[in-house]
Amino acid sequence: MGTDEKTMFATARSRIKAWIAAGAGSAAAIAVAGMMGAFGALHRPPAVLAPGQPIDTGQWLATPRRAYLSGEGAYGLPLKPGDRALVVEIELENRTAQSGKDYFDLLRPLTPIGEPDAKPFVVLTRDETMSPALQPGLPERMAYVWAMPDGSTPPKAVTLAIDGKVYKAQDNLYGTPGWFNRHELGTLTMPVGADATTPDLRP
Amino acid sequence: MMRRLANIGLLLAAAVLCYGLQTTRPHYADLIAPIPVYGNLKDDVALRTFTVRADAVTFACTLAIEQFGRRRLLTTGGVWAIVTVALSAKDSTTTIAAATWKGPGGLLYDTTERLSLAPGMPPVTVQPGLPGKGRLVFEIRPDEASEATLLVSEARYFALDSQAHIALGPIAVRPDGLPEGTVETFDLSKDL
Numbered sequence: 115m116g117t118d119e120k121t122m123f124a125t126a127r128s129r130i131k132a133w134i135a136a137g138a139g140s141a142a143a144i145a146v147a148g149m150m151g152a153f154g155a156l157h158r159p160p161a162v163l164a165p166g167q168p169i170d171t172g173q174w175l176a177t178p179r180r181a182y183l184s185g186e187g188a189y190g191l192p193l194k195p196g197d198r199a200l201v202v203e204i205e206l207e208n209r210t211a212q213s214g215k216d217y218f219d220l221l222r223p224l225t226p227i228g229e230p231d232a233k234p235f236v237v238l239t240r241d242e243t244m245s246p247a248l249q250p251g252l253p254e255r256m257a258y259v260w261a262m263p264d265g266s267t268p269p270k271a272v273t274l275a276i277d278g279k280v281y282k283a284q285d286n287l288y289g290t291p292g293w294f295n296r297h298e299l300g301t302l303t304m305p306v307g308a309d310a311t312t313p314d315l316r317p
Numbered sequence: 318m319m320r321r322l323a324n325i326g327l328l329l330a331a332a333v334l335c336y337g338l339q340t341t342r343p344h345y346a347d348l349i350a351p352i353p354v355y356g357n358l359k360d361d362v363a364l365r366t367f368t369v370r371a372d373a374v375t376f377a378c379t380l381a382i383e384q385f386g387r388r389r390l391l392t393t394g395g396v397w398a399i400v401t402v403a404l405s406a407k408d409s410t411t412t413i414a415a416a417t418w419k420g421p422g423g424l425l426y427d428t429t430e431r432l433s434l435a436p437g438m439p440p441v442t443v444q445p446g447l448p449g450k451g452r453l454v455f456e457i458r459p460d461e462a463s464e465a466t467l468l469v470s471e472a473r474y475f476a477l478d479s480q481a482h483i484a485l486g487p488i489a490v491r492p493d494g495l496p497e498g499t500v501e502t503f504d505l506s507k508d509l
Contacts, residue, residue, distance in 0.1 A: 211423055211424050211425055212417075212424070212425035212426075212427070213425065213426055213427040215430075238431070240392060241389070241391055241392070241431065243430070243431045246429070246430040246431050247427060247429075247430050249395065249426050249429075249456050249457065249458075250424045250425070250426065250458075251395075251424065251458045251461075252393070252394045252395045252456065252457075252458060253394060254394065284344065284346075288345055288346055289344040289345045289346045290346040
């Protein structure tokens with residue numbers, strides 16, 4: 115055996131050692147992550163949520179009430195002539211300890227409505243205030259209004275994804291409390307009524 | 318071998334020390350938290366840049382406001398709390414923009430965003446030597462009315478600055494659950 119071969123085998127052996135060490139380390143890390151519940155969220159089919167039932171999204175207790183089309187502007191929101199609006203009314207109760215308005219990302223329409231990724235206007239139905247902060251423990255009915263451009267076919271039913279967030283007592287940067295990690299809680303399908311006289315959906 | 322053990326020992330000692338520091342030392346958020354200046358109703362509370370005095374607290378079921386020449390009534394699922402405050406700047410023009418009603422249960426109610434353009438709403442700007450008045454309107458749960466604390470500061474988010482903590486005292490409760498002395502309608506369009 116020449117010196118070259120010796121060193122070659124020696125490097126191969128140390129390489130195998132390194133692989134085993136790294137492999138064992140990774141396996142241990144995955145096992146610990148698994149034990150701590152890291153795979154709990156994997157491959158879980160989205161829950162099917164029912165209208166009229168309160169949904170706990172973390173910050174909000176959200177009760178979807180009704181969905182309808184509006185020919186003229188809903189709740190004081192002006193529309194372009196010919197446009198229609200899809201209105202989704204939902205009761206929101208602030209579950210946190212402080213006034214907040216982190217409700218813009220609560221609903222994501224899965225049914226195409228007008229422009230893709232169009233942001234809804236959020237209106238307080240009580241007095242048509244545009245997106246006010248909601249007070250802790252005081253439920254309010256809010257209307258999410260999407261403008262539908264002239265010529266788009268109005269959907270018979272709208273499917274919405276409901277997103278929630280997770281409370282962290284200390285965030286990683288400043289150590290302050292906050293709501294993070296937006297995730298989908300489930301989907302909800304509501305029939306779309308013809309006008310604003312549509313009754314509330316019962317569970 | 319000894320050397321390796323010593324290294325591991327040192328590493329463990331460092332981990333324990335770091336963990337101890339993390340759990341016992343105050344957090345960054347606590348270090349830069351608002352510096353409270355305490356006071357009671359009708360006390361002058363002197364902060365770094367301004368002085369605030371809460372003069373009166375009124376509760377109302379409905380608010381009346383004049384908006385764009387139209388009279389509107391604002392209802393609420395809880396009760397409206399209106400605090401009149403006297404403000405004076407210390408040595409430069411100061412804008413007081415943030416007030417919070419802290420209920421006895423610890424719930425934090427910011428001034429309502431449902432009305433604007435009414436006289437005395439924050440942000441209120443006061444010039445040194447020219448004291449002004451402000452009207453802070455909160456929409457609260459009726460059970461958060463008694464033994465509340467009014468928090469007043471220049472801005473909503475700030476670091477290393479003072480914040481007034483004004484104890485508003487006990488308030489009796491009527492049989493219908495609303496605070497004693499709740500008026501039916503409070504007119505916000507009239508001047509302070």
